[in-house]
Amino acid sequence: MTADGAYAARLAHRGGCWFPERWTLDTAEPYAVPLPAHQPEEPGTRVLPMADGRVLVHRRAAGRHLFSLLYPTGPSTGEVPLGGVECEGADLTLLPPAPRGAYAYALAVGARSTAVWMVAGGSFGPEHLAEIPGRCTGGVWLDRTNRILALDRELDGPTKTVAVDLERGGEVTPLLQIAADSDDRLLLADTDSGLLLIRSDAPGETRLGWGVLGSTRPVRFPECLRMPGRAVTPFAIQPGQVLMPESCTVALRVDDGSGNSSPRLCGWRPAERRVHQLAAPEGWLSGAGRCTRDGVLELPYVTGTVPCGMARVEVPSSRPRPEAGSEASEQVTGVAGARRVARPVPLQQAPLGGRGVGG
Template sequence: MTAPVAEPSPAPSSPPASLSGGGSVAGRWTRIVPGSGAGEPEAPALSPTPVREADAPASACEADAPAAPPQPGAPAPAPTLTADGVYAARLAQRGGCWFPERWTLDSAEPYAVPLPVHQPEEPGTRVLPMADGRVLVHRRADGRHLFSLLYPTGPGTGEVPLGGVQCEGAELSLLPPAPRGAYAYALAAGARSTAVWLVAGGAFGPEHLAEIPGRCTGGVWLDRTNRMLALDRELDGRTKTVAVDLERGGEVTPLLQIADDSDDRLLLADADSGLLLIRSDAPGETRLGWGVLGSTRPVRFPECLRMPGHAVTPFAIQPGQVLMPESCAVALRVDDGSDDSAPRLCGWRPADRQVHQLPTPAGWLAGAGRCTRDGVLELPYVTGSVPCGMARVEVPAPAPGAKASAEVKEASGGARAARPVPLQQAPLGGRGAVG
């Protein structure tokens, strides 16, 4: 069982990538370090700053009041889970106020810890759970992006300001939780190039890691060392997924190119099996498909994943299936686009020719969850009586004798969709060709 964090752990001595210092990058970004006087002149040094609820103004939220359950027709903010599934964090609402909330998930019963500070958060504040139980908070103010780490301390909340970044003509967003959860990263997309920043885990505030030509979105980790990051790069009018090596100064390698004139995006990846979930218009329409990292076989677009009038979004892959990508369970969120219909939960495996509709837990925070090594989905939910819950739903095993190779015949779009995808060009040595 993991107890609530009472003291912040020290930052790692060195980040997992080569860093470039300096106050500005490409003339678009100015790094704001606590105490540097750049944009945040009165910020304290990198030390815990406990904030007691007794010191909060009268307008702050009451700490002992429960977070509001999701209202009908108004989706509640879904939590983000750490890569190991131990913690989650979300922006919750209480009495009209927004505040960060940390969930502890590896205890006998999941529980939530509110982390209010001296004033309510803005609705656009972003939060990210860290592996040590702290919560990274990304606030925006007058073109500045400021980062802090929050942690529970006695009856109040401690805060470690990390500094920030001031941008010009670009937008900055947090990347998904990294496999090595002591670090957090952000993507700053401009008109002509995109910067990758280490915003937590460095020694001196935010650190600029790489500048990539083109406008990049998405963000999928390809390994477990925080080295290889996949980004969907828009360049010359087309979107292709590239692999970015953060240990080699942001070296870019093509990762996903189904056809010369197609838009190809990577949605999910599993480091154990190499399974990739892809969205592409190469078959003639935008379809959901799958491939295997390092394989010479083409991406396949199963007919069962084609649901006209519905948005199908994969959000979790079963880990631990080394060299068995076809057997991985995949969790799907299915939306029909109407405001009065709740998203459906479905499960699928590449070796199976059908999508299984699964029971959707009441109060499920749609799109959030993870899959265990046993193929069981763990889904966070909130109801009027359960402020922090995790439902478990098993994905059915594939039918006996089912083989994913049969899906090759179902790939639509003729020869265009069946062209080999150069996934093996990614600089991820050590994995044998699969599939």
């Protein structure tokens, strides 16, 4: 889904063929538009929605990564080839939709370094923006201008999240430093509140935690997010909660690891000490969705009778909203200060015992 929630894209399968499909969501009734190209797509083709309604297609052919923009033209599909990227020995993947949705980016992970490419939005095809030492994964945008990108980097030691400034040639700044020998990864971030969702083994086992960008408070690992034997993945944060990170609704996908059951849908807020299990719509495209400014989850789904559906699911609250002067309000004083500088401020190192790590 685009950052503004107006469009989505997926690779659909019908009649034995794979083809890109665009969903228009900023209408009273969502609808899908098939975008078949001149030949069926391979199952490994990747798609990304753009802010103007076009769909970026990432194909692989003869060792090259090829990019095109697809758009509907009456009964057929128009295609604008953007060029390709050759990165022998490197794995190239699309990054999540950027805040400024007229652009698209990709990571090419090599043996010793990682390249950041702008694959759509440039004047002359794909453009190499930065070369970062180490192997990088993930990819979370930390601002609204497509400038600061958070990546999880492995460089001669544990994996640590760094902030990459794409307007300064890929200048790297440490972002997560919870413990010297811990693997710390950033999963999700919200630019309004500064809320960060983190996965780290600093507590002695791999746990899901949260922190606030630029805050002087340490990362916390709530006990309610500890679900042994299950994989808990956050996929959406409520926007618009300026200076109120603890009140943000967070959508979670919970997998039991067996592969025999559908993922569960849950909702959670940092201010609460419990996770709410929610009823996911039938045919939910698991792990896809967004959270509105009102804290309502919007979840895309497909069934035999509904080819393009969007369900709205509310997350109940077990705690009143924090008031000014409360612990939640005082905690984010450092976030406002962090926003006045050009780069993110690293989170404080968290003690691994006592109240700093608990609920």
